[in-house]
Amino acid sequence: MSATGAFAVTEYRDRTARAQAAMAEQGLAALLLTTEPDIRYFTGFLTRFWESPTRPWFLVVPATGKPVAVIPAIGAHLMAQGWLDDIRTWASPDYEDDGVSLLAEALADCVPAGGTLGVPQGRETHLRMPLASWAALQTALPDRHFGSDAYILRDLRMVKSPAEIARIETACAIAGRAFARLPEIARGGRPLDAVFRDFQRLCLDEGADWVPYLAGGAGPGGYGDVISPATDTPLAAGDVLMLDTGLVHAGYFCDFDRNLSVGPPTAEVARAHERLIEATRAGFDAARPGATASDVFRSMASVVGETGVGRLGHGLGMQLTEPPSLIPADDTVLTPGMVLTLEPGITLGPGRILVHEEDIVIRETGAAWLSPPADRMEVLET
Amino acid sequence: MSATGAFAVTEYRDRTARAQAAMAEQGLAALLLTTEPDIRYFTGFLTRFWESPTRPWFLVVPATGKPVAVIPAIGAHLMAQGWLDDIRTWASPDYEDDGVSLLAEALADCVPAGGTLGVPQGRETHLRMPLASWAALQTALPDRHFGSDAYILRDLRMVKSPAEIARIETACAIAGRAFARLPEIARGGRPLDAVFRDFQRLCLDEGADWVPYLAGGAGPGGYGDVISPATDTPLAAGDVLMLDTGLVHAGYFCDFDRNLSVGPPTAEVARAHERLIEATRAGFDAARPGATASDVFRSMASVVGETGVGRLGHGLGMQLTEPPSLIPADDTVLTPGMVLTLEPGITLGPGRILVHEEDIVIRETGAAWLSPPADRMEVLET
Numbered sequence: 069m070s071a072t073g074a075f076a077v078t079e080y081r082d083r084t085a086r087a088q089a090a091m092a093e094q095g096l097a098a099l100l101l102t103t104e105p106d107i108r109y110f111t112g113f114l115t116r117f118w119e120s121p122t123r124p125w126f127l128v129v130p131a132t133g134k135p136v137a138v139i140p141a142i143g144a145h146l147m148a149q150g151w152l153d154d155i156r157t158w159a160s161p162d163y164e165d166d167g168v169s170l171l172a173e174a175l176a177d178c179v180p181a182g183g184t185l186g187v188p189q190g191r192e193t194h195l196r197m198p199l200a201s202w203a204a205l206q207t208a209l210p211d212r213h214f215g216s217d218a219y220i221l222r223d224l225r226m227v228k229s230p231a232e233i234a235r236i237e238t239a240c241a242i243a244g245r246a247f248a249r250l251p252e253i254a255r256g257g258r259p260l261d262a263v264f265r266d267f268q269r270l271c272l273d274e275g276a277d278w279v280p281y282l283a284g285g286a287g288p289g290g291y292g293d294v295i296s297p298a299t300d301t302p303l304a305a306g307d308v309l310m311l312d313t314g315l316v317h318a319g320y321f322c323d324f325d326r327n328l329s330v331g332p333p334t335a336e337v338a339r340a341h342e343r344l345i346e347a348t349r350a351g352f353d354a355a356r357p358g359a360t361a362s363d364v365f366r367s368m369a370s371v372v373g374e375t376g377v378g379r380l381g382h383g384l385g386m387q388l389t390e391p392p393s394l395i396p397a398d399d400t401v402l403t404p405g406m407v408l409t410l411e412p413g414i415t416l417g418p419g420r421i422l423v424h425e426e427d428i429v430i431r432e433t434g435a436a437w438l439s440p441p442a443d444r445m446e447v448l449e450t
Numbered sequence: 451m452s453a454t455g456a457f458a459v460t461e462y463r464d465r466t467a468r469a470q471a472a473m474a475e476q477g478l479a480a481l482l483l484t485t486e487p488d489i490r491y492f493t494g495f496l497t498r499f500w501e502s503p504t505r506p507w508f509l510v511v512p513a514t515g516k517p518v519a520v521i522p523a524i525g526a527h528l529m530a531q532g533w534l535d536d537i538r539t540w541a542s543p544d545y546e547d548d549g550v551s552l553l554a555e556a557l558a559d560c561v562p563a564g565g566t567l568g569v570p571q572g573r574e575t576h577l578r579m580p581l582a583s584w585a586a587l588q589t590a591l592p593d594r595h596f597g598s599d600a601y602i603l604r605d606l607r608m609v610k611s612p613a614e615i616a617r618i619e620t621a622c623a624i625a626g627r628a629f630a631r632l633p634e635i636a637r638g639g640r641p642l643d644a645v646f647r648d649f650q651r652l653c654l655d656e657g658a659d660w661v662p663y664l665a666g667g668a669g670p671g672g673y674g675d676v677i678s679p680a681t682d683t684p685l686a687a688g689d690v691l692m693l694d695t696g697l698v699h700a701g702y703f704c705d706f707d708r709n710l711s712v713g714p715p716t717a718e719v720a721r722a723h724e725r726l727i728e729a730t731r732a733g734f735d736a737a738r739p740g741a742t743a744s745d746v747f748r749s750m751a752s753v754v755g756e757t758g759v760g761r762l763g764h765g766l767g768m769q770l771t772e773p774p775s776l777i778p779a780d781d782t783v784l785t786p787g788m789v790l791t792l793e794p795g796i797t798l799g800p801g802r803i804l805v806h807e808e809d810i811v812i813r814e815t816g817a818a819w820l821s822p823p824a825d826r827m828e829v830l831e832t
Binding site: 283 | 496501502575664665761775780
């Protein structure tokens, strides 16, 4: 890994070549990208500075040759350490023209009059620039067509390279070690917010670069949802504690959880947890090259049945959640290199759910675990 | 603070009333909001689940009455703990219609035919939904105008309430304590990435809920930029180490940094650091009600002079960086309740900059420190 966390240049060259082949098929003269993962995919540009929403960043992938970066000057030093040759900058924020003219020029260089540029605009995408700038850009280029990217980015990013999979695997291993240490910090009487804080410290201690995502819940015999912030309510005997982390290693996420019982679980909870493990294994078995995302959904849904909770898993990589979705409507065909979460859930009663999650990679021969699969419900001291 | 981290209901009622007064002035029948801070501003909906880009979330602020949430079902349990009455949900992701019809219905309820709805589309904004869904929404409502929000959201959010300021102050105090403990973890020979990791642990240890942002750098007599990820290069005598954190307490950021010298600083570095402190104080003195953002910029620029580095500060709150910008072009008039960072920088040579940052709040009588202001450069063991 380079000092900046980028992969070998061949990786970016290959990605660009694959994108350009797909662009040729779709009749696209260029791609215009605006989000962190899409830009990093072709450049290796890795920084937590995206946390600041102030400045827009642009990458243009032309029909041939290397991508062109059109970025705020504050990013020039870091971008120049990567493989790109053409890095155009402006002093952002510029209230008169925040990169729009510079971007229009770069696009005019790449897209002939009458040509079409592709912008991701389908499911799970957004345009990371002000709508007013987007309108100004289209006005500045009246004889270029602004079309969709025809899901080229989704299709490319959905299949991970060995180097990407290795990073996700490392992230999973870090989280696995942190989860194994949960009894150090979680027991009856400890407030949930203290457990959340301490668990993030364990993740860092075990090697996480940072912990962008931590969710969870705790409650008697189950929790109300999986997205609420932690309260200061102390854990109590009979609670099920769930922690779900998306920690990052070298720019790649893991995303899996653990359910623990404070004191011995009730028979109902123990049975539900067993079914979740069983559902996860069914998903694992179904997740083979040639199967679809909906096949994997159905394999898990058949175990959790009518009590199932929504989407039962998703892609994983530079983002915590990526395509595909394990839902009935997703007919994405699984291929080697895809990384998925298996995330079956069960509703036990009003305000009482249990959700389990593991991470897998699709190999030629079937699925392989990336997270260390849980086989039983750990019991915490009361 | 409620279990979900929300403020008292009166706070949301007041915000909504102020928005509605501004909407009436602008002739807007509703606001359509799609981003985390804009939605949280009116609802208190606080969750780290926004890390998942998969699902769109919508809030409609009508001309009178409470806002209407149009959100994925996964958020219903948490949103229902807030003050809203009208929460409409769908099972997202839905590949046929990911909330668009439901949103169109809600907008049709609020905006009469021929009426205009306002969407944030100016500087520092983006629309957090797929462009394809945005187009479908406009097609579904052909007799409604989709206009700008006339910077209503920016103007409202720029002035913080006492309850908001208290949270930012707590975040700053947490980071101040973590910075004070830096000598525990940073000294000559320690790799920068280990220092980054350990500093985040200190932040959590001192009470941060999480640490979304940490940037920094280290190098002999200065660093190359302020956005690069940490390398494993060990700190060495003569290095300047800078750490810049945006940690979060109850949904609100701090954003300030510290520069430390590994062993005694050179005269050049010591002098540069003194000038940065001097510039920060000049900014502090200039930051009074009635002054503009550009006045504060000029007061600091006059100290750092031609070696100044870009923008010299910005707003701060639910986001790491918010309007206004301390740049010559920003004529925002400062008013009590605004929270700003003062962030002067100096270029010492090629690839060698120093940036200092503190956080302040504007009071009736002038600025007050939120971060504990640094007055000298700490020296770390070599």
